[in-house]
Amino acid sequence: EAQVTQNPRYLITVTGKKLTVTCSQNMNHEYMSWYRQDPGLGLRQIYYSMNVEVTDKGDVPEGYKVSRKEKRNFPLILESPSPNQTSLYFCASSSLPGQGTDTQYFGPGTRLTVL
Amino acid sequence: GQNIDQPTEMTATEGAIVQINCTYQTSGFNGLFWYQQHAGEAPTFLSYNVLDGLEEKGRFSSFLSRSKGYSYLLLKELQMKDSASYLCAVLDSNYQLIWGAGTKLIIKP
Numbered sequence: 001e002a003q004v005t006q007n008p009r010y011l012i013t014v015t016g017k018k019l020t021v022t023c024s025q026n027m028n029h030e031y032m033s034w035y036r037q038d039p040g041l042g043l044r045q046i047y048y049s050m051n052v053e054v055t056d057k058g059d060v061p062e063g064y065k066v067s068r069k070e071k072r073n074f075p076l077i078l079e080s081p082s083p084n085q086t087s088l089y090f091c092a093s094s095s096l097p098g099q100g101t102d103t104q105y106f107g108p109g110t111r112l113t114v115l
Numbered sequence: 116g117q118n119i120d121q122p123t124e125m126t127a128t129e130g131a132i133v134q135i136n137c138t139y140q141t142s143g144f145n146g147l148f149w150y151q152q153h154a155g156e157a158p159t160f161l162s163y164n165v166l167d168g169l170e171e172k173g174r175f176s177s178f179l180s181r182s183k184g185y186s187y188l189l190l191k192e193l194q195m196k197d198s199a200s201y202l203c204a205v206l207d208s209n210y211q212l213i214w215g216a217g218t219k220l221i222i223k224p
Contacts, residue, residue: 033212040123042202042216043158058211090157103148104212106157 002027006091006107013081014115021076021110023091029105030096032074033058034066036087043090049074050096081114088112117141119215121203126221127193135188135201135218143208149177149188150202152217158202161188190220198222 004025013019025032033048035058045058049068063085065077074093078085091107119139127133139147146165150158164170164179164186176189188201203215 040216043204043214045212048211103160103163104150104158106159108157109155 002105004091004093004105004107006089006110008110009108010111012113012115015082016080019078019081019112021078021089021091021112023074023076023107024072025074025091025093025105026072027093027105028071029093030071032068032091032093033104034064034074034076035090035092036060036085037090038087046076046089081112083114086112086114117207117213119203119205119213121201121215121218123216124219124221126223127190129193129195129222129224131193132189132191133193133220135190135203135220137186137188137203137215139184139186139203139205139213139215141205141207141213144181145206145208145210147177147179147186148202148204148206148212149175149186150204152200152202154199161201193222195222195224 007022030051034046035043037043044060046064047058047066049055052068052071055066089110092104094104121137148163149161151161152158162177164177169178174191179186200217200219202217205213
């Protein structure tokens with residue numbers, strides 16, 4: 001079954017404690033991205049990756065890091081989480097923009113609370 | 116700057132028709148998407164328009180006018196399960212997706 005998986009689904013942590021949210025896709029997609037979703041603001045892109053070892057900043061990259069060492073995995077790293085990073089996070093993957101229908105397949109979401 | 120506007124919330128009656136509008140101002144255009152998102156869940160793909168005109172897919176249709184920077188999503192024969200948020204997104208000239216804040220659709224019996 002084609003899918004994007006994220007872990008954990010729910011996480012409550014404290015300010016400053018490093019955390020990683022994993023993302024994996026099994027569709028051999030080149031393009032992967034991370035979004036955060038906050039009430040009234042819609043989806044905002046944090047980082048995206050066009051292929052292995054290629055990552056770029058999205059609209060709201062401050063406080064986040066990513067890596068793309070393998071095609072299927074795209075972890076999101078918060079080195080020192082702060083309360084303003086409390087949000088719902090989605091990982092998504094697709095074929096390369098402009099080379100298909102560009103339909104984004106989304107993971108189930110990770111609800112993060114930083115105290 | 117880049118901007119996508121859609122109504123915050125709409126209410127409709129079960130069995131009726133509703134039209135959700137989306138206007139956009141972006142740096143270039145490489146297609147417009149509509150996604151459905153139920154509360155607390157991931158968005159799911161509904162439609163993709165890159166040329167002007169109407170695309171019909173069952174009870175859902177999507178229309179695009181590139182010259183007007185305008186699209187709408189038309190939902191027919193509304194069902195209670197259609198209660199969700201509907202997200203409009205535009206692929207700009209850099210192939211970056213720009214998202215609207217979403218329209219929350221409430222269906223009443």
